Amino acid sequence: MTDHLLLPAAGVGRRFGHDRPKQYCTLADRTLMEWTLDLWLNVRLDGRRLLILAQSDSQGRDIARSYSNLDVAVGGEERADSVLAGLEALNAQEQDWVLVHDIARPCVRVEDIERLLDHCHRTGRGGLLATPVSDTIKRRDGDAVSTIDRRQLWSALTPQCFRFGELKQALASALSAGVTITDEASAMERAGFPVDLVEGARDNLKLTRPEDRALIEFYLMQQGRLEQR
Ligand SMILES: Nc1ccn([C@@H]2O[C@H](COP(=O)(O)OP(=O)(O)OP(=O)(O)O)[C@@H](O)[C@H]2O)c(=O)n1
Ligand SMILES: C[C@](O)(CO)[C@H](O)COP(=O)(O)O
Numbered sequence: 759m760t761d762h763l764l765l766p767a768a769g770v771g772r773r774f775g776h777d778r779p780k781q782y783c784t785l786a787d788r789t790l791m792e793w794t795l796d797l798w799l800n801v802r803l804d805g806r807r808l809l810i811l812a813q814s815d816s817q818g819r820d821i822a823r824s825y826s827n828l829d830v831a832v833g834g835e836e837r838a839d840s841v842l843a844g845l846e847a848l849n850a851q852e853q854d855w856v857l858v859h860d861i862a863r864p865c866v867r868v869e870d871i872e873r874l875l876d877h878c879h880r881t882g883r884g885g886l887l888a889t890p891v892s893d894t895i896k897r898r899d900g901d902a903v904s905t906i907d908r909r910q911l912w913s914a915l916t917p918q919c920f921r922f923g924e925l926k927q928a929l930a931s932a933l934s935a936g937v938t939i940t941d942e943a944s945a946m947e948r949a950g951f952p953v954d955l956v957e958g959a960r961d962n963l964k965l966t967r968p969e970d971r972a973l974i975e976f977y978l979m980q981q982g983r984l985e986q987r
Contacts, residue, residue: 760854762805764844767861768812768833773966781861785975793864800868810844838939845926852923858942859917862965865977870958877956884920886943887958888912915962918942
C-alpha cells in the first residue's frame with residue numbers, strides 16, 4: 759500500500775474577511791500555504807502529493823512549481839467537492855491510504871501525523887487527528903439554552919486518513935445524496951466504515967477568523983519555525 763496526501767486549498771476564506779483567499783495571507787515572509795507545504799516536506803510519504811486549487815488560482819500554481827513532487831488538481835464549490843476532485847485526480851489503488859489535510863492548518867505536528875499514519879497501518883482502520891473539547895458546550899434552541907455533556911466530545915482536526923477506494927465511494931455517495939459533509943470522517947461514518955480518533959495537539963489550529971492569525975504566528979514561534987519577534 760502507498761500513502762498519498764491531498765491538500766484542499768481551493769477555499770475563498772469568507773470568515774477571514776481578507777481581500778484575497780486566506781491561504782495567501784502572509785505570516786512573516788511566507789504565505790500560509792507555504793508554511794503548510796514546508797511542514798509536509800518533513801513527512802516521508804511514498805505516494806503522490808496533490809494541492810487542490812481553485813480553477814483560476816494562478817498564485818497557487820506558481821507556489822506549487824517551487825515544490826518537487828507536488829501536483830495540482832482543480833477543486834470544487836465546497837471543501838468536500840474539492841476533496842472528491844482530488845481523489846479522482848489521484849486515481850490511486852483501492853487499498854492505498856490517503857491523508858487529507860487543510861492547507862489552512864500550518865501548525866500540525868509531524869509527530870502527530872506519523873502517529874495517525876502508524877495507527878492506520880497497524881490497525882487497518884482509518885481515522886483522524888482530534889482534540890478533546892475543553893470548554894463547557896452549550897446548545898441553543900430558540901430561547902432555550904442547555905449544556906451538552908462534553909466527556910464524549912472531540913474537535914475534528916486534519917489530517918484525516920482513509921483508504922482511497924472507501925473514501926471515494928463514501929464521499930461520492932454522500933454528495934450525490936445532498937448530504938452536507940464538512941470532513942472526510944463524516945462521510946465514512948455515514949457509509950458505516952470504522953473511524954478512529956487519534957489525539958493530536960491543540961495548536962493544530964485552522965486559520966478561520968481574523969483573530970486566529972496572531973495565534974498561528976505565536977504557535978509557529980513556539981514550534982521554533984518562525985523567528986521570535
Ligand atoms: N471549496 C473549497 C472550500 C474549502 N477548501 C479548503 O478546505 C480547507 C478548510 O476549509 P475552510 O476553513 O472552511 O476554508 P474556506 O472555505 O476558505 O473558509 P470560509 O468557509 O470562511 O470561506 C481550507 O484549506 C480550504 O482552502 C477547498 O479546498 N475547497
Ligand atoms: C475538516 C475540518 O478541518 C475538521 O474540523 C473542518 O471541518 C474544515 O473547515 P470547514 O469550515 O468545516 O470547511
